Amino acid sequence: MKLKLKLIVMRQTFKKGEKLKSKKLIEQLFERGKRLKSFPIQLVYLEIDHKSDFLIQAGFSVPKKRFKKAVDRNRIKRLMREAYRLHKHKLPNITDLDTKKHIFMFIYMGSQMENYTTIEAQFLIILKNIKQKLVKNLES
RNA sequence: AAAGUAGACUGCCUUAUCGAUUUGUUUUGAAUUUAUUCAAAUAAAUAGGAAAGUCCGGACACCAGAGAGUAUCAUAGCGGAUAACAUCCGUCCAGUGUAAACUGAGGACAAGUGCAACAGAAAGCAAGUACAGUUUGGCUGUAGUGAAACCAGGUAAACUCUAUGAGGUGCAAUGCUACGUAUAUUAGAAUCCCGAAAGGGUAAGGAUAACUCGUCCAAUUCUAAGGGGUAAGCAGCUAAAGUUAUACAGUAAUGUAUAACAUAGAUAAAUGAUAAGGAUUCGCUUUGGCGAAAACAGAAUCCGGCUUAUAGUCUACUUUUUUU
RNA sequence: GGCGUCGUGGCCGAGUGGCUAGGCCGGGCUCUGCAAAAGCUCUUACAGCGGUUCGAAUCCGCUCGACGCCU
Numbered sequence: 001m002k003l004k005l006k007l008i009v010m011r012q013t014f015k016k017g018e019k020l021k022s023k024k025l026i027e028q029l030f031e032r033g034k035r036l037k038s039f040p041i042q043l044v045y046l047e048i049d050h051k052s053d054f055l056i057q058a059g060f061s062v063p064k065k066r067f068k069k070a071v072d073r074n075r076i077k078r079l080m081r082e083a084y085r086l087h088k089h090k091l092p093n094i095t096d097l098d099t100k101k102h103i104f105m106f107i108y109m110g111s112q113m114e115n116y117t118t119i120e121a122q123f124l125i126i127l128k129n130i131k132q133k134l135v136k137n138l139e140s
Numbered sequence: 141a142a143a144g145u146a147g148a149c150u151g152c153c154u155u156a157u158c159g160a161u162u163u164g165u166u167u168u169g170a171a172u173u174u175a176u177u178c179a180a181a182u183a184a185a186u187a188g189g190a191a192a193g194u195c196c197g198g199a200c201a202c203c204a205g206a207g208a209g210u211a212u213c214a215u216a217g218c219g220g221a222u223a224a225c226a227u228c229c230g231u232c233c234a235g236u237g238u239a240a241a242c243u244g245a246g247g248a249c250a251a252g253u254g255c256a257a258c259a260g261a262a263a264g265c266a267a268g269u270a271c272a273g274u275u276u277g278g279c280u281g282u283a284g285u286g287a288a289a290c291c292a293g294g295u296a297a298a299c300u301c302u303a304u305g306a307g308g309u310g311c312a313a314u315g316c317u318a319c320g321u322a323u324a325u326u327a328g329a330a331u332c333c334c335g336a337a338a339g340g341g342u343a344a345g346g347a348u349a350a351c352u353c354g355u356c357c358a359a360u361u362c363u364a365a366g367g368g369g370u371a372a373g374c375a376g377c378u379a380a381a382g383u384u385a386u387a388c389a390g391u392a393a394u395g396u397a398u399a400a401c402a403u404a405g406a407u408a409a410a411u412g413a414u415a416a417g418g419a420u421u422c423g424c425u426u427u428g429g430c431g432a433a434a435a436c437a438g439a440a441u442c443c444g445g446c447u448u449a450u451a452g453u454c455u456a457c458u459u460u461u462u463u464u
Numbered sequence: 465g466g467c468g469u470c471g472u473g474g475c476c477g478a479g480u481g482g483c484u485a486g487g488c489c490g491g492g493c494u495c496u497g498c499a500a501a502a503g504c505u506c507u508u509a510c511a512g513c514g515g516u517u518c519g520a521a522u523c524c525g526c527u528c529g530a531c532g533c534c535u
Contacts, residue, residue, distance in 0.1 A: 012158060012159070013158095013159065013160090014159070014160075015159095015160075016160090016161085016410095017178085019408080020408075021407090021408065022371090022372095022408095023371060023408080024370095024371070026408070059408060060408085061408070069437070069438090070192095070437085070438055071436095071437055071438055072437095073438095074409090074412095074438060075412095075438095077408095077409090078160095078412050078413080079412090079413080081159095081160090081412080081413095082158095082159080082412070082413045082414090083413090085158085085159065085160095085413090086158080086159090086413085086414095105408090116413070116414080
């Protein structure tokens, strides 16, 4: 079971089950979740037990106040999802986390469209930071 | 060539790698509830002309308390098209423009009511200035104010009248499954008045968006407070007034017949990312190239329109100027 | 996705088709030795574009913006 899960994580996929969908979980995330910033992206994360087979469920959000047009919101969400998909293997895996489950929500804070390379760069910083924090928590 | 008017069409393409959703296939793997779920492999499909605004019109679904009249709202030359329309086509009239063309809620003020700032004698129940003509009174004409003036005046995107149409709510409709002690529970209001009673009187309570009638309800209805669970799955959900071509009917919108085509179904939201090449446009240029850019914009039950945003190409026509 | 309400100076807020009230804020003046208070005065508006009308904040369309409801 553990081996299989690891294999899935190592592949660069992002399927339905890995997506954060439950309204209840999202509500809890925003109530109790901790925040981590690297402009223009903010990560809200929370350690919680959920029903999915994946260790981490992730969602992506763009505020309607900053981007009025649906086209722009869709594009940013797609870019963020792509960055997550390609680089999530840098996140802590099963051996590090000891099967503690987390939920993530990435929020785009900027008010301007950015291209893929800048978004990817900020994503890498965030992923590095979150990994350090999670590992630290586990040790302490 | 410049300026303009009308109409039609297109809305970047190819390859590679890594993905997403849906559907199908597999002596594939795992789990068990033993025919389902999850995973893997593989094949196919995957955003628009406006998907937008939600402004009109329908389809479809539910409400059998949804019936009748009034009120309300919408439309408004005439004729046609259509499932239907405030849309479209033809045509008359009026207005704008040199013209091609465009715009028009374009019935009725000889039913009634209202309104008209300023100016003006006077904008409705009366009053009457100046000059001229003529036949004294009077009558007729002109002047001045104003958008409109002794006139059967003007105004209906003023009330209104006439004709026609409209029951209400919208896929978060609605049905099924799962969970749940669940028309739960508590509080308030209504179910009339007179009389001891028999009975008599009034036409009352609540619901039906407003009013009247009608209908329905009788321990029921309404209002407020308030506990728990899920915020889940399936159906509705995409083949339909469908698109294209040809022929015929018609001035046309459109209709009929035949043939071909299979063409999105997500649910914190699939339709994407990267690289290379090509085509297009723009700028620079030593005419070899180099650099930059993809306009407006993202399906959410589905159709027919309208409106708004917007890159480019082509065709026809009008006016002006120049050349032959 | 669907349904509905609203838009008047910097802020609040009246307004029958006929010059857009009033208050607060701000500037200036008077008063005062200087201020406050009081008084006088000035500046800045009908969300935008069309239509009806002699004339629209008002009537009718379209567009833009803000807000609310549904399960």
